[in-house]
Amino acid sequence: MVETWAISGVDLHVDLSGTRVREALERSLRDAVQTGRLTPGTLLPPSRALAGDLGIARNTVAEAYGQLVGEGWLTARQGSGTRVATQPALPAPAGPVTAVPAPAIRYDLRAGYPDLTSFPRGEWLAACRSALNTMPADALGYDQPHGRAELRTALATYLARARGVRANADAIVVCAGFTHALWLLGRALRHRGARAIGVEAYGHQRHRDVLTDTGLRVVALPVDADGATPAGLDNLDAVLLTPAHQFPTGAVLSARRRIEFAAWAAKSGGVVIEDDYDGEFRYDRRALGAMQALAPNDVVYAGTASKTLAPGLRLAWLVVPTRLMSAVVGSQAAVDSRTAVLDQLTLAEFIDSGRYDRHIRRSRLAYRHRRDRLVATLARRVPGGTVRGLPAGLQVLLDLPAGRHETDVVAHAAARELAVEGLATYAADGTEHTPALVIGYGTPPPHAYTTALARLSATLTEAP
Amino acid sequence: MVETWAISGVDLHVDLSGTRVREALERSLRDAVQTGRLTPGTLLPPSRALAGDLGIARNTVAEAYGQLVGEGWLTARQGSGTRVATQPALPAPAGPVTAVPAPAIRYDLRAGYPDLTSFPRGEWLAACRSALNTMPADALGYDQPHGRAELRTALATYLARARGVRANADAIVVCAGFTHALWLLGRALRHRGARAIGVEAYGHQRHRDVLTDTGLRVVALPVDADGATPAGLDNLDAVLLTPAHQFPTGAVLSARRRIEFAAWAAKSGGVVIEDDYDGEFRYDRRALGAMQALAPNDVVYAGTASKTLAPGLRLAWLVVPTRLMSAVVGSQAAVDSRTAVLDQLTLAEFIDSGRYDRHIRRSRLAYRHRRDRLVATLARRVPGGTVRGLPAGLQVLLDLPAGRHETDVVAHAAARELAVEGLATYAADGTEHTPALVIGYGTPPPHAYTTALARLSATLTEAP
Numbered sequence: 001m002v003e004t005w006a007i008s009g010v011d012l013h014v015d016l017s018g019t020r021v022r023e024a025l026e027r028s029l030r031d032a033v034q035t036g037r038l039t040p041g042t043l044l045p046p047s048r049a050l051a052g053d054l055g056i057a058r059n060t061v062a063e064a065y066g067q068l069v070g071e072g073w074l075t076a077r078q079g080s081g082t083r084v085a086t087q088p089a090l091p092a093p094a095g096p097v098t099a100v101p102a103p104a105i106r107y108d109l110r111a112g113y114p115d116l117t118s119f120p121r122g123e124w125l126a127a128c129r130s131a132l133n134t135m136p137a138d139a140l141g142y143d144q145p146h147g148r149a150e151l152r153t154a155l156a157t158y159l160a161r162a163r164g165v166r167a168n169a170d171a172i173v174v175c176a177g178f179t180h181a182l183w184l185l186g187r188a189l190r191h192r193g194a195r196a197i198g199v200e201a202y203g204h205q206r207h208r209d210v211l212t213d214t215g216l217r218v219v220a221l222p223v224d225a226d227g228a229t230p231a232g233l234d235n236l237d238a239v240l241l242t243p244a245h246q247f248p249t250g251a252v253l254s255a256r257r258r259i260e261f262a263a264w265a266a267k268s269g270g271v272v273i274e275d276d277y278d279g280e281f282r283y284d285r286r287a288l289g290a291m292q293a294l295a296p297n298d299v300v301y302a303g304t305a306s307k308t309l310a311p312g313l314r315l316a317w318l319v320v321p322t323r324l325m326s327a328v329v330g331s332q333a334a335v336d337s338r339t340a341v342l343d344q345l346t347l348a349e350f351i352d353s354g355r356y357d358r359h360i361r362r363s364r365l366a367y368r369h370r371r372d373r374l375v376a377t378l379a380r381r382v383p384g385g386t387v388r389g390l391p392a393g394l395q396v397l398l399d400l401p402a403g404r405h406e407t408d409v410v411a412h413a414a415a416r417e418l419a420v421e422g423l424a425t426y427a428a429d430g431t432e433h434t435p436a437l438v439i440g441y442g443t444p445p446p447h448a449y450t451t452a453l454a455r456l457s458a459t460l461t462e463a464p
Numbered sequence: 465m466v467e468t469w470a471i472s473g474v475d476l477h478v479d480l481s482g483t484r485v486r487e488a489l490e491r492s493l494r495d496a497v498q499t500g501r502l503t504p505g506t507l508l509p510p511s512r513a514l515a516g517d518l519g520i521a522r523n524t525v526a527e528a529y530g531q532l533v534g535e536g537w538l539t540a541r542q543g544s545g546t547r548v549a550t551q552p553a554l555p556a557p558a559g560p561v562t563a564v565p566a567p568a569i570r571y572d573l574r575a576g577y578p579d580l581t582s583f584p585r586g587e588w589l590a591a592c593r594s595a596l597n598t599m600p601a602d603a604l605g606y607d608q609p610h611g612r613a614e615l616r617t618a619l620a621t622y623l624a625r626a627r628g629v630r631a632n633a634d635a636i637v638v639c640a641g642f643t644h645a646l647w648l649l650g651r652a653l654r655h656r657g658a659r660a661i662g663v664e665a666y667g668h669q670r671h672r673d674v675l676t677d678t679g680l681r682v683v684a685l686p687v688d689a690d691g692a693t694p695a696g697l698d699n700l701d702a703v704l705l706t707p708a709h710q711f712p713t714g715a716v717l718s719a720r721r722r723i724e725f726a727a728w729a730a731k732s733g734g735v736v737i738e739d740d741y742d743g744e745f746r747y748d749r750r751a752l753g754a755m756q757a758l759a760p761n762d763v764v765y766a767g768t769a770s771k772t773l774a775p776g777l778r779l780a781w782l783v784v785p786t787r788l789m790s791a792v793v794g795s796q797a798a799v800d801s802r803t804a805v806l807d808q809l810t811l812a813e814f815i816d817s818g819r820y821d822r823h824i825r826r827s828r829l830a831y832r833h834r835r836d837r838l839v840a841t842l843a844r845r846v847p848g849g850t851v852r853g854l855p856a857g858l859q860v861l862l863d864l865p866a867g868r869h870e871t872d873v874v875a876h877a878a879a880r881e882l883a884v885e886g887l888a889t890y891a892a893d894g895t896e897h898t899p900a901l902v903i904g905y906g907t908p909p910p911h912a913y914t915t916a917l918a919r920l921s922a923t924l925t926e927a928p
Contacts, residue, residue, distance in 0.1 A: 030627075032624070037624030037625065037628065037630065038624065038625060038629075039620075039621045039624070041626065042621070057734045087810075113605060115717075116601040116604045116605055117601045119601065119604050121596045121597070125589075125592065125593055127595050128592055129589055132585045132588065132589050133585070137580040137583065137909065138580060139581045139776060140526065140774035140775065140777075141577060141774070141775055141776060142582050142776075142778035143581055143776060153887065154505075157503050157506070160496070160502065160503070161501065161502060161506065164501065165501075166499060166501065176640070176800070176801050176803070176804075177800060177802075179800035180799065180800045180801050183798070183799050183800060183801075200807045205798075209798075210798065210799075210800065213798045247498060310604035310605070311604065311605055311606045312603060312604035312605060312606075312804065312805035312806065313604075313804055313805075313806065314802055314804045314805075315804070320843065334673075334674065335642050335644065335647050335674075335677075335799060335801065336640070336641060336643035336647060336670075336674065337640050337647075337799065337801030338640060338641075338644075338778055339640070339776055339778060339803075339804065340640075340779070340803065340804060340807050341776030341777075341778075342777065342807075343804050343807065366738045400752060438550060445601065
């Protein structure tokens with residue numbers, strides 16, 4: 001088998017086995033087009049260049065091209081070169097069935113997303129340019145598993161200032177989003193002998209699944225107006241909490257319960273994971289600092305850029321107590337799922353330059369305005385519906401008027417091309433609750449928000 | 465506990481519990497400086513702005529600032545505002561001991577790195593700008609676990625054209641580097657019941673560790689001048705091979721052995737993982753295409769941008785046979801270690817615009833030149849040393865002259881501030897070999913290459 005690199009224009013892999021070179025070239029190219037290796041529209045190298053690369057006569061290439069144009073595999077137009085034709089029906093390549101697309105939705109009021117249209121593209125690019133221009137070349141090599149020092153330092157300063165976290169750069173581990181962070185933590189806890197973790201009875205099923213995948217038994221803790229209940233802790237090795245703003249009910253974990261969870265951890269050696277997913281978005285004057293400051297030796301603080309910037313950045317961070325650090329870094333090293341250096345340096349620059357603070361302040365005003373409009377609309381249009389939870393974050397919980405059922409309301413909304421979810425979507429198995437909707441007001445782009453609210457009102461006011 | 469957001473200038477988290485507001489503010493700020501939550505040099509909000517945010521009198525803030533300036537915690541200079549002082553000795557924050565830096569090395573001839581100084585920063589930024597300007601907003605949301613369609617499509621076209629891979633976009637999974645890809649594969653194989661995987665007797669210890677971590681038993685396959693030996697396959701469920709260019713010995717896997725491995729896989733249901741880590745860098749005319757084309761239903765093809773661009777990008781890709789696809793995607797979803805959307809779109813743009821081909825061609829010429837210089841230098845200066853392996857990739861294997869030992873040569877090199885590794889570094893436990901050096905000629909920046917070669921020659925020619 002003699003094969004060759006063609007290095008003119010594009011890299012083209014051609015098999016020239018056999019003695020008759022023109023036929024071999026024709027066969028190689030035909031086979032490449034037939035099997036889809038060369039896709040329709042691909043520009044082939046000029047015959048002179050390909051001939052040079054292959055070490056054969058130019059005429060041989062020109063004749064092979066001509067033959068394949070005649071057969072319809074290639075097209076040649078004066079001045080635009082020889083290309084793979086778009087006509088021939090290619091055999092469908094083998095592969096998995098592509099996921100079925102979700103049903104048509106024009107208005108999305110599901111929770112968990114920020115407004116992606118407000119992502120500061122220009123400012124992110126500027127920070128990326130700065131990072132690219134200033135980073136040393138060796139930053140592009142293999143990084144430490146806990147992340148770049150520049151980002152860990154920027155985060156330590158920011159978290160101390162904005163969230164009251166007791167952080168230093170050496171205690172921070174950069175992760176590819178909170179769910180990834182949770183997997184690393186679950187694996188680390190399991191390796192240290194943990195068996196069971198408590199989670200709030202309402203939360204993301206994904207989080208429960210990820211913890212189960214690491215080998216932990218997941219136990220639901222009841223949630224009320226004071227947040228998660230510290231009950232049955234004797235049988236647990238860790239708990240996952242959303243103290244600042246329970247997701248999705250909106251409760252704040254009361255000071256008394258914070259102290260109870262912290263006391264349990266101190267006494268039992270247990271670990272509290274504080275998921276501070278939207279701690280930056282509080283719309284009244286009263287914001288509780290991170291619970292981590294109460295018990296920095298027992299609380300793992302977790303923050304993310306998924307709500308403040310965008311989930312697609314895949315950037316989150318843990319502040320890890322010393323006693324857990326080597327296990328968490330060990331998890332990261334074992335899986336080798338570090339995030340890209342340039343992204344880390346871009347976020348560090350974004351924070352250090354003040355762009356992150358400015359973007360959060362802009363977003364906070366916009367989301368506060370959206371929440372106010374939502375609450376006012378519901379109060380005016382939906383008698384009997386009650387909004388629960390703090391003025392914070394990107395979602396509210398709406399208790400449905402008497403006689404309405406979650407599944408019916410969700411189905412009626414879907415008929416109006418509106419996506420919204422019932423509280424049942426977030427409930428752990430066996431959890432009972434009165435019918436309620438989780439309404440994410442961050443998701444729609446600004447131009448769609450008014451219509452989304454109108455369709456929500458219409459859905460909620462139509463006859464049950 | 466009453467706490468407050470300060471939204472002027474910076475986000476500042478202040479605890480105003482208690483009845484005497486000025487004292488509470490002083491205490492909060494003092495505590496924040498003492499504990500390191502506010503770091504030296506941080507600019508505090510102007511007193512008027514902070515007072516407005518806190519809903520207290522401006523004088524109260526001014527007096528608190530004045531008190532803390534008097535105590536030395538803050539500094540105030542006319543025109544530059546009030547800042548956290550750099551003087552006070554802060555208590556050392558608790559945290560893990562930072563990793564001990566490697567010994568001083570000025571010249572690095574270890575394998576596994578490309579020349580990081582040649583990373584095309586400007587072109588990467590241009591591709592990033594294009595991606596940022598053209599991506600739809602919803603691209604910034606949560607992506608599918610196998611990666612963005614734009615990148616998978618670009619890779620399918622590129623891999624078919626340049627490496628002869630039988631690929632289509634639906635068969636591709638984007639990963640955060642090859643080691644991450646290997647972990648995902650190992651986990652997927654283990655979940656399908658695999659117990660043992662064969663690896664080449666020479667290779668990265670990291671790869672063996674990652675496979676062991678997934679629960680697989682790792683068995684070494686002997687390596688000779690025809691690559692890995694297909695021996696003892698009956699007891700294996702999978703093998704990890706570097707067919708194009710055995711790492712680090714430089715052998716190419718012979719056509720006969722490719723067929724033997726493929727036949728074993730077809731008969732036994734086994735899986736071949738083809739690590740095509742440097743398939744783009746072949747310096748002679750004869751390049752074998754990817755082994756995957758021989759047996760696309762049994763071979764997982766793995767490629768990476770770590771050698772062609774930089775490891776810090778954390779971008780690699782798998783072409784996965786249909787029968788393994790759901791298990792591999794399931795691994796990725798379970799750990800949720802997807803790579804950033806913007807990086808994926810940037811690489812797609814980098815490939816589609818022809819920048820990737822051009823960069824590879826430039827790099828190929830540069831590395832070929834480096835290899836030629838290395839081989840010529842060794843031939844001239846190191847009698848008895850024999851270079852093994854194909855003219856390809858970023859490293860050569862040098863059999864040491866009779867009487868020289870790897871560890872001595874490595875130590876002598878280190879005394880010259882030169883890093884180089886013996887073949888033993890890459891040998892699986894129990895593998896025996898004659899003394900040899902693995903010389904990575906991609907690593908030094910261009911200006912350091914001449915000196916690196918001179919120091920290598922001097923090391924090798926000094927008295928044993």
